[in-house]
Amino acid sequence: MPLQDLSTSRLTIDRRRAEFADPACEARFLQHCLPERNAQLKTSLLCAAGFYVVFGATDIATLGPTGIAFALIALRVAVALVALGGYLAICRRPESVATSTGASSALLVVALAVFMVVCWYQPGTLPWNVMSQALIVMAVYVNFPNRLGYTVAIGAGSSAVFGAMQVVQGYLKADDVLTLVLLLILSNVLGYLAARRLHLSQREQFCATMLLRQMADRDPLTGCHNRRVLQQGLLAAELARARRYGSALSVVLCDIDHFKRINDTHGHAAGDQVLAGFAGLLQAMTRETVDSVVRYGGEEFLIVLPQTELAGALALAERIRATFASAECRIAEDVDVSATASFGVACVPGMQAAWPLSVDALISAADAQLYAVKHGGRNGVLGTFLFPPPEPVRFGT
Numbered sequence: 001m002p003l004q005d006l007s008t009s010r011l012t013i014d015r016r017r018a019e020f021a022d023p024a025c026e027a028r029f030l031q032h033c034l035p036e037r038n039a040q041l042k043t044s045l046l047c048a049a050g051f052y053v054v055f056g057a058t059d060i061a062t063l064g065p066t067g068i069a070f071a072l073i074a075l076r077v078a079v080a081l082v083a084l085g086g087y088l089a090i091c092r093r094p095e096s097v098a099t100s101t102g103a104s105s106a107l108l109v110v111a112l113a114v115f116m117v118v119c120w121y122q123p124g125t126l127p128w129n130v131m132s133q134a135l136i137v138m139a140v141y142v143n144f145p146n147r148l149g150y151t152v153a154i155g156a157g158s159s160a161v162f163g164a165m166q167v168v169q170g171y172l173k174a175d176d177v178l179t180l181v182l183l184l185i186l187s188n189v190l191g192y193l194a195a196r197r198l199h200l201s202q203r204e205q206f207c208a209t210m211l212l213r214q215m216a217d218r219d220p221l222t223g224c225h226n227r228r229v230l231q232q233g234l235l236a237a238e239l240a241r242a243r244r245y246g247s248a249l250s251v252v253l254c255d256i257d258h259f260k261r262i263n264d265t266h267g268h269a270a271g272d273q274v275l276a277g278f279a280g281l282l283q284a285m286t287r288e289t290v291d292s293v294v295r296y297g298g299e300e301f302l303i304v305l306p307q308t309e310l311a312g313a314l315a316l317a318e319r320i321r322a323t324f325a326s327a328e329c330r331i332a333e334d335v336d337v338s339a340t341a342s343f344g345v346a347c348v349p350g351m352q353a354a355w356p357l358s359v360d361a362l363i364s365a366a367d368a369q370l371y372a373v374k375h376g377g378r379n380g381v382l383g384t385f386l387f388p389p390p391e392p393v394r395f396g397t
């Protein structure tokens with residue numbers, strides 16, 4: 001879903017999960033903040049790799065140069081390799097949310113499993129282990145971007161395993177067990193609150209950005225793109241795409257007939273309702289994520305139809321014309337207004353890179369057709385090719 005098509009009305013945050021309620025919005029949000037999230041994750045992965053290996057020195061210091069100490073160091077190196085593998089995967093697929101989430105989750109699961117093994121073989125350093133577990137839990141919540149649900153599962157799950165391990169090893173007195181449990185709960189609660197706040201504020205910021213973008217790009221009355229979007233290159237981009245792939249491109253310029261009369265007879269507010277109704281029809285009858293409807297002027301709209309031949313664009317314009325002409329717009333109780341509209345279509349069939357075509361030329365051609373319809377009595381559709389299809393190349397005589 002392109003960012004400009006993300007309606008702000010769909011951006012409801014489920015505060016319990018700290019995610020957007022609509023999965024499509026959540027997916028778009030994650031894609032939007034992936035570069036920032038990957039930058040943070042890459043730093044965290046490198047730190048994790050470095051610290052895990054460096055802390056191998058404590059294994060030697062505690063256990064001496066024994067087989068177990070070297071086995072623990074080997075496990076630490078394995079964690080570093082998983083972290084570096086995740087780092088490389090993110091560098092290779094920087095656009096993949098799944099890769100980012102996978103790298104984060106894989107490292108945390110492996111690192112915490114190895115940490116449990118290290119703690120198991122070094123029960124004498126319990127206070128340090130508890131402190132390390134609390135720090136790791138904070139890092140899980142704050143430094144490794146992930147879904148809040150996964151983070152809670154990893155943080156709370158590892159704390160439960162760590163606590164159970166200490167009880168099984170039997171080095172703790174009853175009051176120490178209580179302190180340990182409370183410390184683990186505290187680190188998880190603090191981490192959870194920080195992570196939840198971060199998740200929510202990132203999404204709130206995304207909503208504000210989308211709202212600003214919508215206000216800048218959309219016409220408030222009809223919800224269509226405004227002229228600014230056109231000037232920023234919406235049609236120019238479609239022309240470039242058509243040129244690159246040699247595909248057809250059509251535009252339809254349409255205008256409500258005698259709209260001034262509606263305003264004069266029923267008032268400006270009623271005119272607004274007819275305008276919004278017409279725009280709604282244009283948006284409903286075109287392809288949601290492919291075509292674009294632009295409010296080009298007061299009661300004039302431009303429809304951009306990528307990969308559409310003239311016959312298809314004419315058929316669409318005729319369908320819209322007939323539907324609008326037969327529809328009635330309710331402007332007040334028991335007051336319906338009907339209107340018609342005129343359509344001018346211009347098409348560039350299977351575009352050739354050499355054709356010197358501009359946005360202005362395409363719109364002018366559609367405008368000329370619209371002008372012809374208006375002068376021919378209105379409520380009609382006319383279209384033209386901007387360039388005739390090239391002559392087939394003949395070989396031999």
Ligand SMILES: Nc1nc2c(ncn2[C@@H]2O[C@H](COP(=O)(O)OP(=O)(O)OP(=O)(O)O)[C@@H](O)[C@H]2O)c(=O)[nH]1
Nearest residue numbers: 255256257258259260261263268269271272298299
């Ligand atoms: N209600 C309302 N009216 C608007 C809006 N924008 C432009 N108009 C009015 O639309 C009318 C357009 O009138 P004209 O350009 O004469 O066109 P027309 O009456 O539709 O006549 P033809 O296009 O020749 O069929 C003007 O009266 C504008 O004031 C708007 O946002 N809301």
